[in-house]
Amino acid sequence: MTPRTTARRTGVARTSGAGSSRASSPAPGTRPLPAVVLHGATVVDSPLLEDGSVDAVAVQVAPARPGDDELQPRTGTPQAAARYGIDLAELAERAGLTGAAGEAFTVHLPQPVGSSVVLPWAGMPPRIVLVGVGDEGGTSLRRAGAALARATRGLRRVATSVGAQTHHDAPAAAQAARAVVEGYLLASYTIPRIASSSDEKAPAELVLLGRDGPEVTAAVDAARTAAAATWLVRDLANTPSNVKDPAWMADRARRLAGRAGLEVEVLGPRELAAGGFGGILAVGGGSASSPRLVRVTYTPEGRAGRHVVVVGKGITYDTGGLSIKPREAMVPMKTDMAGAAVALATVLAAAEARVPHRVTAVLPLAENHVGAASYRPGDVLRLFGGTTVEVANTDAEGRLVLGDALAWADATLEPDVLVDVATLTGAATLGLGKQHAALYGTDDALVAGLVAAGERTGELAWHMPLVEEYDEAVRSSVADLRHVPVDRHIGGGSITAALFLRRFVGTRPWAHLDIAGPGRAPADKHEVTEGATGYGARLLLDWLSRLD
Template sequence: MARTGTRSTIGRTPPELWPSGGTLVSTDLLDDGSVDAIAVPLVPAVEGEHGAQPGEGAADVSALYGIDLAEIADRVGLTGASGESYVLQLPRAVGSAVQLPWQALPPRVVLLGLGARSAADLRHAGAALARASRGLGRVLTTAGVQGSQSASQAAQAARAFAEGYLLAAYRPPTSATGPAPAPSAELVLLGRDGTRVTAALDAARTAAAATWLVRDLTTTPSSTKTPAWLADQAKRLAARRGLETQVLTPRELSAQGFGGILAVGAGSASTPRLVVVRYTPTNASGRHVVLVGKGITFDTGGISIKPRESMVTMKTDMAGAAVALATVLAAADSGLAHAVTAVLPLAENHFGASSYRPGDVLRVYGGTTVEVANTDAEGRLVLADALAWADATLEPDVLVDVATLTGAAAVGLGKQRGALFGTDDALVAALERAGEAVGEPLWRLPLVEDYADAVRSDVADLRHVPADAGLGAGAITAALFLREFVGSRRWAHLDIAGPARATSDRHEITEGATGFGARLLLQYLADLR
């Protein structure tokens, strides 16, 4: 693949969603041959009952097909737990003399567990259906519908189920000469209609598309994904939406004093960039939220070189920049009331004759000097430049950075939660709520003041890695270093080193780049008053 090539698959859109107020019995879709499968919801047994119990529409399907679906669920050991699925492949008759009850009906029935029908359960169920229906054309389901639901509850259930479906439908893009990934089916959600449900499905598709974009960009190999290439992608995607874009090249970075970005990128033949994408709503009466995303397109560790095993995933070290970019684009797509600016410091941390060294003293944007202790802690240096510049020039009401920053955060919190730091309790609480709502949870860690001296230096204003290797608290000291560059802004730092990558599929999470962070930031923006 050419180093400067563009993959047309970047910015793909998820499968279509179709709300319908019909029931399984009355819908005309069953008769036109366009439906490949019907997904029937199952729920866990209540006290005193045994096995999975049929959900909404299951009785209708049993009657249509002349099959006892509850007996089949019991026979294959389904419990109705969220994420369970079983595909019943129905045979076709041989010869015109034999007529089967399902002769004119879709040839597959998917038995789908919904669990307790919480938002997380419905996302898991949607994800299970996406995997069970991969390669099909269209699927019908009443999953998540309950007769007692209010319009608001129906909309929330539809969004959760649809998001799970769309997120799990993702497949990594391939090169122009490679095989196309098998698509997931279009999804028709029966029993759901009305303005609220339609809006909820639109929101689900926008959020899923943002996550798809993060995954696409993060998955792109570094042989293609240079800082210049990523800057071009940002410009192209922003131009589609009429957004303003600014790109600073090495000449401008040098003239304006971006010493951190320039030092980190000095060892690479692929020169660094700083990209700014601005969304300003027509009626700009809301807040101005600035998102800064770490964009290391590949990380060798520099002179403090990583072991080979640790380098394997380092094409994903720009996930924070992808999250910030996808969020500002989705904010524009959604017409959010708040102005959003994404700031993307992009560099490749390589090593060579011009690499920066441990012991060097850098001058970052604004004049702060920083002693370098470890060239493999490059992310906080590019973020320092970008945060200081955002504070000085953009006048943000809220400043949030997102980065695959420290292994310490992944060790402490594992692969399913991001680490959250902040200077404003209300901002931190709002981000926590947003994360829980969309299934991208955060866990707040403290900015321990007793550790602040660890980022002080005898030869510069700051030292970006503590001198005491036995201090520990690597995620905390990194956050304390970043805090020095945000002024008095309301600031939060998301360390997503753990959940940005996954080693296997799990519910709505896909193996490889997960896209963690885009949906929670969109939810935060939607909730912001």
Template sequence: MWRTERALPEVVVAPGRLADCTFLNADEVEVVVLPVAPGPEEEDGLEPRHGTIDAAVRYGIDLAELAERADFDGKAGEAHVIDLPRPHRAGTSLPWAGLPERVVLLGLGRGTVGDMRKAGAALARRTRGRGRVLTTATGTDTPAHQRAFVEGYLLGAYRSPTQGTGEPAPAPAEQLVLLGSHDEAAVEAAVLAARGTWLARDLTNAPANIANPAWVADVAARLGAEEGLEVEVRDAAALRRDGFGGILAVGSGSGSEPRLVTVGYTPVDDAGNVVADARHVVLVGKGITYDTGGIDVKPRTSMVTMKTDMAGAAVVLATVIGAARSRSPHRVTAVLPLAENHVDGASYRPADVLRLYDGTTVEVGNTDAEGRLVLADALAYAGKQLSPDVVVDVATLTGAAILGLGPHHAALYASDDALATTLESAAGRTGERVWRMPLVEDYESAVTSSAVADLRNVPAESVGGGSIVAALFLQHFAGEQPWAHLDIAGPSIADKDKHEVPAGATGFGVRLLLDALDQL
């Protein structure tokens, strides 16, 4: 059984200073984490931060000298572990007797929000398998810095569920204690955002033999019901009845039938009345639970990671649940078109003509450009049935986005400058980076050049700009309200751990969207 919605490591706030902390003893705290930073740029050495001098006094040792001896420079995301010795002879008293014997010096770099996120992640990785960990790293920071540190810690603590039968990897520390004055709302917001990101990661990391369209739909229905959300699941029969030709075609070659899921949150006031004038934000997420490419089959090496081609659906599901938990003032609906793009005698073919939900006909130029077909159905449905004020779709859509922007930026397209600015600002705060790309009108003919249908899903002859052409195709179905498209093909997956980003599914987009909802 693949686990989702797992419990996060516990994070608590304790007021006070390290100098007079009454529970700083080895029985109650296993690890003490102290912040340090590089000294001024024109000087060598380290600069102790909040609580570090108090610790040096209580422990009776020069912590800075130990760090410099180990060539520790205090950069963000670096940590130096000091394991203090125990006395060799009975009756010998050392200055740190009774205090936690493991001290971690944690680099904060220049103390930017991004540096704090890196530091939190480094702390999570260096304290795995421990009990209670106490730190003064955020005791005097702004709420934004405190939130980033806690987010980094929780995101860095993530490990994918496993079905392995060997010795499990060390779990995160049982509890992180933040000593000092903290903004509890900032800490709570960090926990909520990280919880949503963990959910998106767990769903995206699930093997495709488990996470087929029906399984993802069942998980969405269960999680939505637990939060009191409105959930509707359309099976293949309902999709045929209602004319979702794109989703049906993409799923036609699979033994796992497609689904379309909507999960809706509606805000209520303190009296329990529906907020009548709430803006309606619709989030559409590509949910290809496995992508072989169809008849235009992918190379084997390109297929290995294709269980993650439903990352967009995972992200928007986690976002609507996060919106409900945070009591967002906006009405939020997640739309999940779910299908498996497989190969058999029933598979859709190049040159087929499909009729999508809104009646638009599409000539299939490539069966491996399936994501835009399921998104087109879902976007058309959202426009006709959900009366959105804002639409954002999220998809691992094109390799071209990776070629253009690399693995760390999502490509952002938007029909509305204000919406684009909101998403760009949210990306700046969360560290989930985006780069706005143009909707180049000159490339429109690449989408509309079919002689037998209204549109083609890929151009007959390449014009370049593959990510742009895909966005132009989606724009035909996006409606007149402000719309944005996030192509997360690059940052949705990572090949190794780095700071708050784990190897495997990253959950990229959950924190960005939750932040953007706060700013709309």
């Protein structure tokens, strides 16, 4: 029987930039992801393993069963062992592998000395990567894909059976392929370097052995869409703030939305003043870079389902204003606009995925700086719609720009659902650490849908209470609201921030994602990369794709 050797390349092929000279980093949203190829042949019969085009073969191992000491081989591993003539199980044991998701060990095969010596693997890829797949669930396979990306960085092409299924359940095989590809693409990300030269290692092209067909193709394309959204958030948030001011962010949003054929509206300082956006104007008043408000809307063909508005905090740099931050706390503040980047990436990905709902991103953009026109503790601001707010701390600027944007969205956009995303409070990080976002909401079904989406995508969210007894923390004797508590006996800083935002959403179903913890990472771990993580884009896209 003739082996299936047809291959399909999904997405845009990778272009190599390693070793090239450049004066600046690529514009966010323009960097191509690594190419992914579907290849119907397996480790047993694929001619790719003998034509010199593949640098490494990756196979999978799982933990030992209860009562058993031996690692469990999975589809492709015994076949690779037979084709190479190597006991891969013994090599895995010798390397100390446990089969846990995220493990990867590379076997570098020796080359012969002398023309008379012929090794069993002659002409085949000189590297075998043993990858742990854990329980083979979605999270484990995503981690396996991420480990594979890091183990093969700098190679040209890697072929793998990781995630391949032995049964003929097409949906399960497709979801397994999606998890592996998504993890691989997410972990392939590197922060763009702004340098005269770069020795950055490019990620390898990924060949999925033994996988083809329309369901797998669709799953891999969905993985690319989700990963591209995360790459965009990371690129935008990692861009230095001497490049990225509100005008720059507005221009990037306009360009990316225009390229996707979406509707764009940008309000500058004059329009913001005329519209009564007192929060955005106050926060941006101390900076030489004036604020903006951006709206990007995707409308599906035919009759749209719901109208979902995603509002993202867009503080392009946060000094804390007159309530100035310590130096150490300022270092990561170029990422304080991650919420706006998530909102933008979500609407672009929704358009690419053709979700059946109308989706609008609202980006309130400002730089919280120190200057002669800085707003002050004790000031009373009038936000959009007329609500007055007493300022107690200029380093709590995010809720002011969000208040303006949420009130505007509620009054003018007629959303069916309002969601906001923000790196808002240190309190959320103290309470939940770096793995979970703090999730608040006024609608049980909305909250449950977002939590479930986080479980599926690995972007975890923890449902937090809107404690009514804490509402006194946002009361003011001189204005309608005080934006942060003065009396510290209440605590619950993330909760009181959510209670403040709730005042601006009217009666709409609303959810608030405080991503201060998972929005940034000090180091690479699994599919998460150092710096801006891009948290939230995949969660929201998954939720939108399943929304009734």
